[in-house]
Amino acid sequence: MAENSVDFIKNPAELEAWDKQYVWHPFTQMRDYVEEPTLMFARGEGAYLYDIHGKRYFDGNSSLWVNLHGHARPEINQAIEHQASRLAHSTMLGPANVPASELARRLIDLAPDGLSKVFYSDNGSTAVEVALKMAFQYWRQKQSPDMKRCSFITFKESYHGDTLGSVSVGGIGLFHGLFKPLLFETHAVPYPVYSKYANPEGPAAVASRSLEAVEAELKRRAGECAAVIIEPVVQGASGIRTQAPGFLKDLRRLCDEYEILLICDEVFTGFGRTGSMFACELEGITPDLMTLAKGISGGYLPLAATLAIQKIYDAFLGGYHEFRAFFHGHSYTGNQLACAAALASLDLFESDRSLERMKPAAARLEARLDALYDQSDRVGDIHHLGLIAGIDLVKSRARAEAYPIEDKMGAKVCFALRERGVWLRPLGNTLVFIPPLITTPDEIDFVIDAIEDAMANVLG
Numbered sequence: 001m002a003e004n005s006v007d008f009i010k011n012p013a014e015l016e017a018w019d020k021q022y023v024w025h026p027f028t029q030m031r032d033y034v035e036e037p038t039l040m041f042a043r044g045e046g047a048y049l050y051d052i053h054g055k056r057y058f059d060g061n062s063s064l065w066v067n068l069h070g071h072a073r074p075e076i077n078q079a080i081e082h083q084a085s086r087l088a089h090s091t092m093l094g095p096a097n098v099p100a101s102e103l104a105r106r107l108i109d110l111a112p113d114g115l116s117k118v119f120y121s122d123n124g125s126t127a128v129e130v131a132l133k134m135a136f137q138y139w140r141q142k143q144s145p146d147m148k149r150c151s152f153i154t155f156k157e158s159y160h161g162d163t164l165g166s167v168s169v170g171g172i173g174l175f176h177g178l179f180k181p182l183l184f185e186t187h188a189v190p191y192p193v194y195s196k197y198a199n200p201e202g203p204a205a206v207a208s209r210s211l212e213a214v215e216a217e218l219k220r221r222a223g224e225c226a227a228v229i230i231e232p233v234v235q236g237a238s239g240i241r242t243q244a245p246g247f248l249k250d251l252r253r254l255c256d257e258y259e260i261l262l263i264c265d266e267v268f269t270g271f272g273r274t275g276s277m278f279a280c281e282l283e284g285i286t287p288d289l290m291t292l293a294k295g296i297s298g299g300y301l302p303l304a305a306t307l308a309i310q311k312i313y314d315a316f317l318g319g320y321h322e323f324r325a326f327f328h329g330h331s332y333t334g335n336q337l338a339c340a341a342a343l344a345s346l347d348l349f350e351s352d353r354s355l356e357r358m359k360p361a362a363a364r365l366e367a368r369l370d371a372l373y374d375q376s377d378r379v380g381d382i383h384h385l386g387l388i389a390g391i392d393l394v395k396s397r398a399r400a401e402a403y404p405i406e407d408k409m410g411a412k413v414c415f416a417l418r419e420r421g422v423w424l425r426p427l428g429n430t431l432v433f434i435p436p437l438i439t440t441p442d443e444i445d446f447v448i449d450a451i452e453d454a455m456a457n458v459l460g
């Protein structure tokens, strides 16, 4: 398709007016939104999005961290079309379906050893709800039941989704605080946030401080908690906070020692962004439950999966009249179109050699971030892993002076980036850069050049 080809859009002004009149956007202050220029995408190609006027933007957000192999990949389009011509959807409450069966086998092949069952749902939040309910029910139905296991150990500042169970195990005051009266009890411990720029003491010291706190909490509470839930290796929505390497392995050891389940929420980290297929692989661990969503369908269709070890699955087996089944499911659980897209995405990991091919871009990103940190006092800290980066903007690093949140500096820099052909969505005053896996080193340069330019322009 030609670069500016959005000629199928007949009346852009009317579409923008309908959006402002009728649509309520997620995580958006609508009073500001209706006053601002609309950004409406009409098509995508590779790592680029085109708005309804034909302007091109690099998708540095991977469309909320979901896109892996680029937009409008013919291989995924064809897989969806092919599946649609056979069967778009039939329920999984009872019957099986062809692509869901094939996908489950491939996910178990790829996942850390020991995970053996796949339970489908529709998005990251529901994958987490499923994991929490499975963990809770497991203790009640295992051979010697333990009815005291009613709560969860969580990490401060974590984000696991927006449904009330996943909000209960979240820890971001701004998103979750208001709903406290509706939430179940959890016990939060510090996440071992580590960046090579801001932590000269090294990762081991950071990890061991957090592990001490985890162990103290486990000593007090393991007997009343169903599971520990963590975003492995990096917290996403708290502002991209990388974890001290080595921590996850020790957390697994502690969970075994204190006999508590470990849930790894790989909704964000799964499918390659960290440089490995799954973050758990980086520390060679197997969680008892693992949640997947976002990149699972290559960024095409809503799909999620909760993977479980055999011991958990077995606790749900029994006679029909015992009602030990997992009474949970959604209308579109295991949807065929989404599963077909996911299979095509896994094929692309092989034919594109995605994990190998992303390495030069990840290395270029690290080199450019190192330089940015060195040259700019406006950068407070940077967190980076694979093709994930969070750049914290501050008034002055030397004077440890932050921007007031109401100055909206993150949003202003991202707005300036739009003019430079880059689409990023900030988290407060953190610039979040999460490009698709197909990004080239030259495209990394293009985006970081644009960030430097926009920062100079907006922040001075």
Ligand SMILES: Cc1ncc(COP(=O)(O)O)c(C=O)c1O
Pocket: 123, 124, 125, 126, 128, 159, 160, 161, 162, 231, 236, 237, 265, 266, 267, 268, 269, 293, 294
């Ligand atoms: C780690 C993690 N878990 C769960 C979720 C929720 O996923 P969804 O937005 O698909 O409900 C997110 C979303 O950002 C996430 O980063």
